[in-house]
Amino acid sequence: MSDDTTDHPKPNRRLQGIASLLLIAAAGALWGSSRMKWAEVLGADGLSLPRVFEVLGSDWSPWLTGVAALFGAGVIAQFAVRGWALRVVAVIIAVAGVLSAVPAFTLIRDGADDLYASTRIDIPGRYKIEAVTVSTSPGYLLLAGALCAVIAAVLMMRGASARGMSSKYTSPAARQEELEKKVFAERERRLAAEGNVDTPGAADGNERLMWDSLDSGVDPTGD
Known part of the structure; x- marks a missing residue:
């Protein structure tokens, strides 16, 4: 006599544990990056000394904190669901991880070559933009977080397909x-x-x- 559990396999808890740590790291990286200074905009109005305006990560990409919260929710969700639902969660995490890397690329590649940073904060109209300087450290931190999220999604997908125990139990x-x-x-x-x-x-x-x-x-x- 055997109890067939093929239709409802248990997820691999070891893989899910590693994925949870990676998701926590990804959430922390995104949140930390959103609080860091991404750029400085130098503006002058011709009446006083030039003024420096700071652009934070939350200004550059306001949705970073929301994605960080999504990763945090993914830690709980992967232990609450299984099967196809867990695979859906993994896909959402993977897509969010890839998309979160886009602002990092724009910052590192051409953040100082355009005036995008100046449009992300409220600068009085009398100021003329003289220069824009960027800090690439938040971008690399964001890339690390995005990579952690994608790896976590892969492990979640594998954990959803793995057997927590033998499909035949005597x-x-x-x-x-x-x-x-x-x-x-x-x-x-x-x-x-x-x-x-x-x-x-x-x-x-x-x-x-x-x-x-x-x-x-x-x-x-x-x-």
Whole structure:
């Protein structure tokens, strides 16, 4: 007798544990990056000294904190769902991880070559933009977080497909029943031999079978 759990496999908790750590790291990276200074805009109005305006990550990409919260929710979701629902969560995490890397690329590649930073904050109209300087450190931190999220999504997908236990589980009662059948079959074989002496190998096998029977509570000498 067996209990088939093929239709509802248990996710691999070890993979999910690693994925959880990666998601926490990704959420922390995105949140930290959103609080860092991404750029400085130098503006002058011709009436006073030039003024420096700071552009934070939350100004550059306001949705970074929302994605960080999504990663945090993914840690809980992957332990609450399984099967196809867990795969959907993994896909959402992967897509969010890839999209979160886009602002990092724009910052590192051409953040200082355009006036995008100046449009992300409120600068009085009288100021003329003189220069824009960027800090690439938040961008690399964001890329690291995005990579952690994508790897976590892959592990979640593998964890959803892996078996937490064998698809066939034999209960103790079923194992005892199977052992009883072996004992009775061996007894019938000996009776059919009409008193013939067993070979040494067969004797060892019989002795081992008797010990297994005793361990399972089966009397190997009974009728």
